[in-house]
Amino acid sequence: MLPTIGVVLTGALLVYAVYLRFVDVPGKWVLAPRALGVLLVLAMLGDGLLAWRLHTAHSARQAWEDGAALRASRERFALVQDFQYGELTIPAGSLINRKDPFDKGEPGRALALHGLEAIRFAQPVQVAGVWASALQLHPPRLELAQDQRIGPIYRFDNATQGWAPNKVMPALLCRKGQMAVFHVPHIDHDVQAQIGKPPPDGPQARFMPSQWLFRHCENGPALVVEPAYAAGASAAQ
Numbered sequence: 001m002l003p004t005i006g007v008v009l010t011g012a013l014l015v016y017a018v019y020l021r022f023v024d025v026p027g028k029w030v031l032a033p034r035a036l037g038v039l040l041v042l043a044m045l046g047d048g049l050l051a052w053r054l055h056t057a058h059s060a061r062q063a064w065e066d067g068a069a070l071r072a073s074r075e076r077f078a079l080v081q082d083f084q085y086g087e088l089t090i091p092a093g094s095l096i097n098r099k100d101p102f103d104k105g106e107p108g109r110a111l112a113l114h115g116l117e118a119i120r121f122a123q124p125v126q127v128a129g130v131w132a133s134a135l136q137l138h139p140p141r142l143e144l145a146q147d148q149r150i151g152p153i154y155r156f157d158n159a160t161q162g163w164a165p166n167k168v169m170p171a172l173l174c175r176k177g178q179m180a181v182f183h184v185p186h187i188d189h190d191v192q193a194q195i196g197k198p199p200p201d202g203p204q205a206r207f208m209p210s211q212w213l214f215r216h217c218e219n220g221p222a223l224v225v226e227p228a229y230a231a232g233a234s235a236a237q
Contacts, residue, residue: 006046086207
């Protein structure tokens with residue numbers, strides 16, 4: 001409340017100064033010097049705190065804007081070396097798309113893949129038992145790199161309220177370019193201990209395609225993986 005009080009008092013004191021200077025009436029009301037001094041101190045304290053808050057907010061906004069290019073370069077980039085993410089080894093040259101709410105744009109931040117959204121692999125990679133050229137996590141899709149027979153197929157069993165192998169159709173022949181659709185089981189972890197912290201990364205990441213359950217293949221456009229961030233191209237737009 002102090003900044004608000006400071007602004008109100010400053011306005012009131014300015015009005016009071018105009019009143020003292022230009023209003024000449026009998027029985028003119030005048031503040032006692034002690035009261036005026038207290039009001040001046042409160043006004044200055046409030047105005048000083050308001051100025052400090054505005055400066056802090058501006059500095060934080062400026063730091064966020066200055067770090068925008070660094071954040072963008074860590075959200076869309078090509079790996080310069082192989083990277084182990086949970087069970088998956090992603091080859092160098094693969095295009096990565098990710099969102100990291102913990103990235104404030106600090107320089108020199110270590111390579112991380114938590115917040116992973118999509119990958120276009122530099123070469124076909126086996127993920128969840130299928131050869132894929134691209135991966136999308138939400139919803140889970142794999143763009144097939146070649147014709148292949150995929151199984152077992154899983155379906156949701158209403159009787160057991162769980163996923164079970166499809167005994168009628170154990171496998172499915174899918175074509176290159178189709179999307180393999182999966183159910184990704186939840187991986188238990190201590191949610192409370194992780195609040196406010198980035199999730200584990202690298203080999204410790206909770207990324208386990210071996211647990212994914214294949215559902216079906218479907219036709220569709222190629223997975224969208226945005227190109228690597230280019231500072232010059234962004235500035236020219």
